[in-house]
Amino acid sequence: xxxxxxxxxxxxxxxxxxxxxxxxxxxxxxxxxxxxxxxxxxxxxxxxxxxxxxxxxxxxxxxxxxxxxxxxxxxxxxxxxxxxxxxxxxxxxxxxxxxxxxxxxxxxxxxxxxxxxxxxxxxxxxxxxxxxxxxxxxxxxxxxxxxxxxxxxxxxxxxxxxxxxxxxxxxxxxxxxxxxxxxxxxxxxxxxxxxxxxxxxxxxxxxxxxxxxxxxxxxxxxxxxxxxxxxxxxxxxxxxxxxxxxxxxxxxxxxxxxxxxxxxxxxxxxxxxxxxxxxxxxxxxxxxxxxxxxxxxxxxxxxxxxxxxxxxxxxxxxxx
Amino acid sequence: xxxxxxxxxxxxxxxxxxxxxxxxxxxxxxxxxxxxxxxxxxxxxxxxxxxxxxxxxxxxxxxxxxxxxxxxxxxxxxxxxxxxxxxxxxxxxxxxxxxxxxxxxxxxxxxxxxxxxxxxxxxxxxxxxxxxxxxxxxxxxxxxxxxxxxxxxxxxxxxxxxxxxxxxxxxxxxxxxxxxxxxxxxxxxxxxxxxxxxxxxxxxxxxxxxxxxxxxxxxxxxxxxxxxxxxxxxxxxxxxxxxxxxxxxxxxxxxxxxxxxxxxxxxxxxxxxxxxxxxxxxxxxxxxxxxxxxxxxxxxxxxxxxxxxxxxxxxxxxxx
Numbered sequence: 001x002x003x004x005x006x007x008x009x010x011x012x013x014x015x016x017x018x019x020x021x022x023x024x025x026x027x028x029x030x031x032x033x034x035x036x037x038x039x040x041x042x043x044x045x046x047x048x049x050x051x052x053x054x055x056x057x058x059x060x061x062x063x064x065x066x067x068x069x070x071x072x073x074x075x076x077x078x079x080x081x082x083x084x085x086x087x088x089x090x091x092x093x094x095x096x097x098x099x100x101x102x103x104x105x106x107x108x109x110x111x112x113x114x115x116x117x118x119x120x121x122x123x124x125x126x127x128x129x130x131x132x133x134x135x136x137x138x139x140x141x142x143x144x145x146x147x148x149x150x151x152x153x154x155x156x157x158x159x160x161x162x163x164x165x166x167x168x169x170x171x172x173x174x175x176x177x178x179x180x181x182x183x184x185x186x187x188x189x190x191x192x193x194x195x196x197x198x199x200x201x202x203x204x205x206x207x208x209x210x211x212x213x214x215x216x217x218x219x220x221x222x223x224x225x226x227x228x229x230x231x232x233x234x235x236x237x238x239x240x241x242x243x244x245x246x247x248x249x250x251x252x253x254x255x256x257x258x259x260x261x262x263x264x265x266x267x268x269x270x271x272x273x274x275x276x277x278x279x280x281x282x283x284x285x286x287x288x289x290x291x292x293x294x295x296x297x298x299x300x301x302x303x304x305x306x307x308x309x310x311x312x313x314x315x316x317x318x319x320x
Numbered sequence: 321x322x323x324x325x326x327x328x329x330x331x332x333x334x335x336x337x338x339x340x341x342x343x344x345x346x347x348x349x350x351x352x353x354x355x356x357x358x359x360x361x362x363x364x365x366x367x368x369x370x371x372x373x374x375x376x377x378x379x380x381x382x383x384x385x386x387x388x389x390x391x392x393x394x395x396x397x398x399x400x401x402x403x404x405x406x407x408x409x410x411x412x413x414x415x416x417x418x419x420x421x422x423x424x425x426x427x428x429x430x431x432x433x434x435x436x437x438x439x440x441x442x443x444x445x446x447x448x449x450x451x452x453x454x455x456x457x458x459x460x461x462x463x464x465x466x467x468x469x470x471x472x473x474x475x476x477x478x479x480x481x482x483x484x485x486x487x488x489x490x491x492x493x494x495x496x497x498x499x500x501x502x503x504x505x506x507x508x509x510x511x512x513x514x515x516x517x518x519x520x521x522x523x524x525x526x527x528x529x530x531x532x533x534x535x536x537x538x539x540x541x542x543x544x545x546x547x548x549x550x551x552x553x554x555x556x557x558x559x560x561x562x563x564x565x566x567x568x569x570x571x572x573x574x575x576x577x578x579x580x581x582x583x584x585x586x587x588x589x590x591x592x593x594x595x596x597x598x599x600x601x602x603x604x605x606x607x608x609x610x611x612x613x614x615x616x617x618x619x620x621x622x623x624x625x626x627x628x629x630x631x632x633x634x635x636x637x638x639x640x
Contacts, residue, residue: 153479158479158480159473159479159492159506160503160510160511161503161506162502162503164502165496166493166494166497167493168493169489169490169492169493169496170489170490170493172479172489173486173487173489173490173493174486176484176485176486177486182484183480183481183484186479186481190480191480191564191565192566193566193567194566194567195566195567195568198525198562198565202522202525202526202528205518205521206522206526208518210515214515241511242518244511245511245513245518246513246514246515246518247512247513248515
């Protein structure tokens with residue numbers, strides 16, 4: 001059942017011993033949502049704690065600093081920024097069918113919870129949590145402001161993406177007024193690269209090939225590169241955005257070797273190139289500007305197949 | 321004489337044939353300020369035009385699209401985002417001592433104009449222009465919103481820096497509500513790198529050395545690299561920010577060869593390392609987290625001198 005923010009706040013206010021679950025591979029928005037809500041509930045005199053199937057990366061530690069880890073048997077189970085119970089990861093089995101309330105912003109939410117408070121016009125779920133906290137009448141402290149600001153900025157690439165609305169900026173303004181350390185949070189989230197990432201980035205740039213009158217840029221990441229740099233899969237997202245950033249490039253592809261020897265392709269495009277259409281030819285899919293597919297072939301053959309498919313698309317669409 | 325926004329608007333409203341000057345090497349904030357104001361004045365039935373000593377980069381062309389270049393003899397001369405008449409560049413001689421009104425946000429403004437409307441709490445001068453346009457009672461069209469949003473986002477690194485205030489976000493929210501193409505502007509300003517920049521970036525990463533337990537990162541840019549990549553001085557700023565971004569690095573230095581063979585050092589640091597103090601030892605200076613100096617010596621000697629100075633600082637401050 002879908003409910004609105006006022007109804008969600010009313011239900012929460014009647015509960016105690018509240019467990020708040022984040023999605024696995026936690027990011028700034030699920031953690032910001034969870035800890036903002038947890039801090040608000042604790043300040044209201046309730047027992048609440050945040051749990052996540054995976055380890056919380058160190059860079060988010062300021063969100064739970066000074067927050068006492070409450071021990072209790074959960075009487076009310078919530079999840080935040082979780083579109084599907086599968087995203088509870090290792091906690092799915094224990095809690096997947098017992099979620100009383102889910103607060104989320106994904107249009108793809110599977111409505112797996114007993115009640116769902118969903119606004120997918122929100123760029124970050126932290127916007128929805130902000131509205132619930134307002135309905136609860138809880139004070140937004142400096143610590144809560146840090147959590148909400150983190151959700152806003154991480155889910156929007158620092159207010160860069162098309163999902164940002166006037167509401168996103170208005171809430172950010174209020175969080176800054178309430179003392180959120182915006183510049184420091186942005187420094188940690190966007191200005192810090194691991195040594196392994198920089199090493200992989202260097203190898204990626206070394207591997208870059210331009211094709212089709214420099215309208216296609218192709219980057220290759222092999223298992224050897226992952227070993228030599230010490231980078232892992234989580235570093236790939238940043239790399240995959242590089243080839244499309246080059247002036248004049250309409251399609252930027254990253255082809256990376258998996259441990260099983262197959263190749264995974266990430267394709268990012270600019271209009272009018274439809275990434276999903278190109279990847280669809282190779283059995284994959286996705287969105288119009290970001291899509292993917294898998295190719296089971298040796299590196300040179302995989303590259304050739306991908307390039308041939310892209311060049312055919314460029315020719316058919318008079319883009320050469 | 322310093323005047324406030326209401327006074328600035330009153331003076332402007334009484335004028336016609338208004339010339340608006342931007343600073344040389346124009347950026348998104350001076351151009352956004354200039355074209356937003358020009359469009360507002362034109363809509364009020366006045367003749368106005370924007371001029372700049374240097375060519376306006378193509379990526380800003382949307383700001384003046386559809387704006388008629390008015391021909392007239394200026395009766396009132398303004399400048400926007402210009403802290404010193406020297407920054408008028410080639411236009412200083414003609415107009416430097418004839419500026420009737422300057423609207424600016426730099427604390428360092430030299431008050432060279434007849435009247436100056438200055439608010440240095442504004443992260444971008446576009447915030448001040450927004451306030452003047454509001455005082456003028458002019459409508460903020462979609463085109464003006466694009467100009468003001470451009471100023472906001474470019475002068476704040478997309479709302480990332482410490483200069484951002486609640487006001488910056490509140491004005492951004494209004495510009496988005498009024499139709500500003502925020503995501504597209506951010507894509508052009510922040511997601512696009514020239515081929516020459518990417519080539520120089522690759523060479524910079526290849527040249528990177530780590531010292532002092534990986535707390536110092538050093539990048540070298542030689543004239544050969546500029547020649548091979550096709551990059552120029554304007555590409556250096558982006559490169560200079562790379563070494564400090566690496567996790568654990570407290571001081572990131574970029575040493576680049578000038579055409580005359582001398583070396584220019586850009587030093588960026590994290591607390592507690594004082595960049596200005598280190599560069600001061602070498603005859604340079606700057607801010608605590610960003611400073612520079614020049615070294616007149618062959619590359620290897622210049623590197624050694626810089627590294628020795630940095631390591632001495634690290635030792636003296638128990639940072640090793």
